[in-house]
Amino acid sequence: MAEAVEYDVVVLGGGPAGENVVDRTCAAGLSTALVEAELIGGECSYWACIPSKALLRPALARADARRVPGLAGAVTGALDAQAVFAHRDYWTGNWKDDGQVDWLDSIGAHSYRGHGRLAGPRTVAVEGAEGEHHVLAARHAVVVATGSRAVIPPLPGIAGARPWTSREATSAREVPGRLVIVGGSVVAAEMATAWQALGSRVTVLVRGSGLLPRMEPFAGELVADALREAGAEVRTGVSVEAVVREGSSGPVRVVLEGGEIVEGDELLMATGRAPRTDDLGLETVGLAPGEWIDVDESCRVPGHDWLYAVGDVNHRVLLTHQGKYQARIAGAAITARAAGTTEPDTGPWGAHTATADRRAVPQAVFTDPEAAAVGLTLAEAERAGHRVRAVDYETGKVSGAGLYADGYRGRARMVVDLDREVLLGVTFVGPGAAELVHAATIAVAGEVPIGRLWHAVPAFPTISEVWLRLLEAYRG
Structure with a gap:
């Protein structure tokens, strides 16, 4: 194993949560390394919050304009899909992270490109994209901020159907004539709104009783009603049993319980998330690979006074703003403990204890x-x-x-x-x-x-x- 390079803090994962930890620890004077296998900025910046809102904003603005007297008659045409895509591409930096790399350099952080894995307590091994190897040792803390990935259920035929996940739904460059969406989540509702507005004929298949099941029932009902009025089909209480794709570019057939077939040109599976912990070396510190990571109120992993987990990976709340909140808490706790303060701050600011992701979690769904x-x-x-x-x-x-x-x-x-x-x-x-x-x-x-x-x-x-x-x- 290569000789270890020592830092005060090592952060695994460069999404919003990981970036916020780095920001806090660097500001406190702690030397910090960030390890990222993909783009610095993470899922939110390139395949989730940012591109989805860039796709949705023209749809919502047009819908609002059509409800304003004196303006409604002037807003009658279709959306310019290529202009919408260009707007999205701008906000994703064309899927380049140069700006984020420059920001890391400006705050004094060290970045490593490659796949990072725990190699025992306080140790991270990094395998670079070109085969180079690095070993990083953390004096005070390792923070896991690797996020989550889309789950595709193991339906018969699903692999050959090449379904979209949220990543493909937010980065596609062509409008499918027909889009079938399986699921009733925020991803399903928002992408149905966006692609229907861009010209797709959308069908949403929901196994449960309605859209947005984590909100009050009337929220999903009002969104579903609006989607139907816009021309989409929203079906609830239906179960998918298999998927068939004809050839390499043919239509996809979704087989429902009972044998009914729903056909589309693309299929989006919006059926949940799983933690990106399968290949993180968790077993080297006594944790289970592929599982969510339990944390205490300072986002520290119980039984490991040096290990923290923030954002989706700890399963407290799978929302970007809450992951960033947890990162601020963890950054403050790491800084205090590095300075010799072991007890969390329980004063008015509660700087070292995460409470807002338990009882006051806000969420906005950008449907119409x-x-x-x-x-x-x-x-x-x-x-x-x-x-x-x-x-x-x-x-x-x-x-x-x-x-x-x-x-x-x-x-x-x-x-x-x-x-x-x-x-x-x-x-x-x-x-x-x-x-x-x-x-x-x-x-x-x-x-x-x-x-x-x-x-x-x-x-x-x-x-x-x-x-x-x-x-x-x-x-x-």
Whole structure:
């Protein structure tokens, strides 16, 4: 084995979570190495959040414009798919990470291209793309931030069908005439919205009862209704049994339970995620390869005072912004422990303890209409044993919503803990709803009493006035 190069911190994985750890530890004066096998910036930057929103933004802008008097008649044509793709390519840096490499250099981080594996406690072995080998030793911490990958179920014929995952769905350069999507997740709903708007004839096959199963049921219902109105077919309660692709470029046939066949030109499998831990050398430190990595509230792996895991790989919350939040927590904890502070900060900032990824997780889904939520749904709150009340309001009745779009359709719900009179969860569905969720996040994370929220007066005339209507409905 090559002679080890020593750093204070070694980070495995250069996505947003890994980058944020590097940023924090370098800023604290700790020498830090980052190991990445693909592009620095990770899944979010090149195959998920960024390209998907670049594809979706023209679709949503056109939909909003068509609801505005005086403008609707001017927005009648199809989207320019090549211009949309060019916009997406710009935001992904044309799948080049030069800018991220320059940023790492500017903060004093050291980067290694290649596949990194644990080779025992505090040790990482890196095999470079051209066969070179490096051994990195960490004085204080190794951080696993390798993220997750798409799961494709082992259906008969699936390998020969060459299905899309989220990566192909966000990077494709041609609009398929017919796109079949299997799954009801955020990926399924957003990509159905994007590709339907770009001209595909979309069919969504959902095994469960509806889209967006982790949100309030009405969120998925409103999104499915809008997709159907746009021309897509959304079918629930259906199970896929096999897939057949004719030749190398022929149509793909999706065989449903009972024998019915749904045909498309491309197939997107949006059926879940798995951790990228199969070949990380976890077995060398007593952990199970291929499994999610359990962590404590400082994102440290129990029983390993030098090992941390942030982002998707720890399975707390599979969202980029929460992974970055965990990275900030882990970076602060590593820095404090390196300086000899062993107890986490439990003061007002709670700088060393992750709590927001347990009870105040915000999420925005960029469908038409948008769906955004934070905290618990009504069903989750009831299952957790809280005494709760759900308060609903039709957002279209708010003046600001009516001015935003003719025929505004949307709904808002807040879930109130009746014993403490604080919010446990809030959900918004409707055009522009994604911009409402941060106010709700503050209310949930801060456990702001309902009585104080009454004095947080929303500006008139904005969609945020829905807060006033929800509070009025709660007070009766």
